[in-house]
Amino acid sequence: xxxxxxxxxxxxxxxxxxxxxxxxxxxxxxxxxxxxxxxxxxxxxxxxxxxxxxxxxxxxxxxxxxxxxxxxxxxxxxxxxxxxxxxxxxxxxxxxxxxxxxxxxxxxxxxxxxxxxxxxxxxxxxxxxxxxxxxxxxxxxxxxxxxxxxxxxxxxxxxxxxxxxxxxxxx
Numbered sequence: 001x002x003x004x005x006x007x008x009x010x011x012x013x014x015x016x017x018x019x020x021x022x023x024x025x026x027x028x029x030x031x032x033x034x035x036x037x038x039x040x041x042x043x044x045x046x047x048x049x050x051x052x053x054x055x056x057x058x059x060x061x062x063x064x065x066x067x068x069x070x071x072x073x074x075x076x077x078x079x080x081x082x083x084x085x086x087x088x089x090x091x092x093x094x095x096x097x098x099x100x101x102x103x104x105x106x107x108x109x110x111x112x113x114x115x116x117x118x119x120x121x122x123x124x125x126x127x128x129x130x131x132x133x134x135x136x137x138x139x140x141x142x143x144x145x146x147x148x149x150x151x152x153x154x155x156x157x158x159x160x161x162x163x164x165x166x167x168x169x170x171x
Contacts, residue, residue, distance in 0.1 A: 024147030046155030
């Protein structure tokens with residue numbers, strides 16, 4: 001078994017950054033200051049497949065947004081940390097509350113604030129359009145860009161490693 005498969009097989013918690021990972025990083029700001037984000041429907045289904053296979057999902061984001069809270073609710077993501085200036089501290093609090101070890105966690109990120117968590121978790125994933133230091137710190141770099149299928153690609157990677165992807169593709 002290769003190293004990537006070994007790491008993916010151990011994952012029990014998938015943690016996602018939002019801007020640049022679950023979205024393409026573009027923010028639309030309306031006249032009243034409201035912020036709009038676009039989420040990929042295939043990525044969302046990937047998260048649901050992961051959860052149905054027993055892998056919990058969480059969000060740790062540096063920004064706060066009602067759109068993120070709403071998307072997390074749609075996807076039944078119970079663990080959502082927004083406005084976190086210190087993602088490493090948020091990671092520690094989250095895994096302690098879930099009684100998880102760092103090696104049981106994956107983090108999908110795209111930018112420098114994600115590095116502290118990526119360097120500590122069992123499976124560090126960078127999206128294709130991530131900043132170069134993030135890519136070089138990752139165990140896996142997706143072929144797809146953030147907001148354009150990267151989350152789905154990651155979810156299928158974990159499901160495949162755990163022998164659970166076929167259950168979702170059977171007709």
